[in-house]
Amino acid sequence: MTWIDFPLYSSIIVILWIIGLVFLLISYKKQAALKIANLLFVSGWAVMILFVVKLWLELDRPPMRTLGETRLWYATFLPLIGFVTYIRWKYKWFLAYSIAMAIMFLTINYLNPETYSKTLMPALQSPWFIPHVLVYLFSYAVLAASSIVAIKGLYDSYKGNFKIETLKLADNLVYIGFAFLTLGLLFGALWAKEAWGHYWTWDPKEVWAFLTWMGYLIYIHYRYFHTQNSKRALTILALAFVVLLVCWFGVNYLPVANTSVHTYTQY
Amino acid sequence: MSENNIKIQRNLWENPWGYVESFFIGIGLIITGLFLEVFSTSGSAFTLSYPFNLYFLIGYVVLLFVMYKWFTTTQLIRWLTKVPASISSIVLVTVLVMVMGIIPQVPSESKIITNLGLNHITSNWAFLLILFQFLTCLGLISIKRILQFKWSNFGFILNHTGLFLALIAGILGTGDLQRLSLDVYEGKPSWVATNINNQKIELPFAIYLKDFLIDEYNPKLALVDNKTGSIAHNDGKNLYLVEKGETYYFKNFEVTINDFLPNSGRIGARYEPVNELGSPPSASISVKNIENDSIQTAWISSGSFRYPYESLKISEDYSVVMTIPEVKKFSSDIDILTKEGERISTVLEVNKPFKHKGWKIYQLSYDDKMGKWSNLSVLELVKDPWLPLIYIGIFMMIAGAVYMFWMGNKITKNQ
């Protein structure tokens, strides 16, 4: 049981979720269909968890090392965020979005077969590894969601039917995501101190993580001071996400990449 | 947009200062800093060390306090405690850090980059000046909310004061930070370390290395293209750990591992377990070509610094090779010998440093050419007296983040 079984598991999950999405669509006409949709989402998610747990046991190390493994965690977290937001604010479209994104991540993984490697370098063998990465991935997933909200808001205001509720949803997501981003950053610093003796070295990945953090900081303060200017707030939020994307993928392509200890291993 | 339009209609520099003035001041600070970079001769940025950094900290905090307490009505202080001043400094710090994220922070051939100091942002005057404004904003609003303490300000204080403490202690602490590297050899005591400037520093204690140990993963199997010499399957992503009895598939070859020896030497046509310096791992493999059912059996080895590697050519195009084993864990079994004649035994490992008299001792590296036969262990010693203050700041921020997650945001709640 390793990534070798991934095609089987991911197909089951994706099929369950796609049927779920269809029922979700039907539920706009017939409310009862929503129950079935949720049932399908939850069963797909249960299969997902089963796969993650088995993979973790089999690899004998936390599956958080390669890009493919991080995508697996997105596919796990996004539906969770979708559910929680749905329970709290009843946005069906948001639930659909998070499920669709999760499907996309599973598909990317399916098309890029992953490593079977069990090895983990000594610096990564630390009790900080799991909280640091999980907290970060969770925060990225929430912030990604917030930027989708921002884009929807911009589109709505372009169409002239912008509702302040959209911005409130964005705020809530940013606060949750930012809190986790802060935790990820600080756990990383504490860990680096234990592993290398320096909590912050301005390694390129750290630089971009810091920039991401600052981007959302600007949003939070701008919103606090200007509760009315929604369009500029949405623009800031969308830009902050661009920085986050650079941090996540882009660092590997910048001229500073070759010095980073954080570039995801390809082997 | 209404709010802003009204603001722009008032005159520049009229009460209260808004974004235009804020960015004007911030960019002014940056330009000043860049001028200092170009024309100042001293090259390296100043660092304060004990006790001057402590005086600076106390003086700065007292000054902020005084400014807030008795000069709140002045234009400057009112501006510094408002969001536009903060946002402009956050934005400008972000811009400079972004420069650092794009331009490698190493000596550069470009005249412009070198003269403006864009390859050493963290000690660039422009960065220091704008960071100073950033910290001043942060310090003033911390004082403001602490003085008008309410429980609803609790999260705010944790976040802002925590960040203030962590940053200021981190910046001022660099002057007192000592980071030394120490080479220790098996069976020998060592007490002379080197600092970053390659100066020799004598330690108040000696370290005696009893044993240096490396744990390795098994080597991996790979299929190599005979022409290019590079790994041929799955873009080199999927390599299999060599384990006795396993069967793996590479393209149309079925590879079975009959035997695996972690330490071995070639004796005639085969490998036998031996335990001497540099004895490499080896494996006996059978390769079956699924197309024509032909079977080949042979020994392969990843080699070591003393012995050559051995691969198996399985067709015109491909060979099977064994990679050099990856390191799983390395550790140093040491004794710390103090001047008082004490002997403290401990094991150092990556992620498991040891604390001794204000020093933290880290396992850093070893002689990687020798690999697991290395009898050299490189340790790092760090003394950072400002660490407790930084940690207080960090833990306040952690608490602040948890608070933020739990309470959500006010704006949404109030409306």
Ligand code: HEM
């Ligand atoms: C850990 C990072 C930070 C977090 C989580 C944070 C969060 C917040 C929040 C939630 C507010 C709204 C006030 C409230 O709800 O009571 C706020 C206000 C504010 N923040 Fe921050 N902030 C951070 C860093 C900063 C920095 C670095 C600066 C300045 C350089 C700053 C300057 C301000 C200012 C001026 C206000 C308005 C205060 C007032 O009007 O009383 N913050 N911040």
